[in-house]
Amino acid sequence: MSSDDPALEQGETGDETKQFLVKCESCSFERSTDGREEATRLGNVHHRETGHEIVAVEVPPSVDPEPE
Numbered sequence: 537m538s539s540d541d542p543a544l545e546q547g548e549t550g551d552e553t554k555q556f557l558v559k560c561e562s563c564s565f566e567r568s569t570d571g572r573e574e575a576t577r578l579g580n581v582h583h584r585e586t587g588h589e590i591v592a593v594e595v596p597p598s599v600d601p602e603p604e
């Protein structure tokens with residue numbers, strides 16, 4: 537029984553299925569991607585083309601609002 541495992545957050549697996557929002561600090565470029573690798577790749581492409589700095593923000597999976 538491990539339904540109450542506090543170490544769950546520290547798992548290093550699952551990055552490939554996480555959603556990332558790639559945003560540019562210098563223009564309105566914004567793109568959502570699946571996986572950190574794709575986010576990094578997109579950021580590199582935009583940086584190479586424009587020299588802009590890119591930030592990748594992890595998008596948490598949509599959670600249902602807690603019922604009262």
Ligand SMILES: [Zn+2]
Pocket residue numbers: 560561562563564565582586588589
């Ligand atoms: Zn840009």
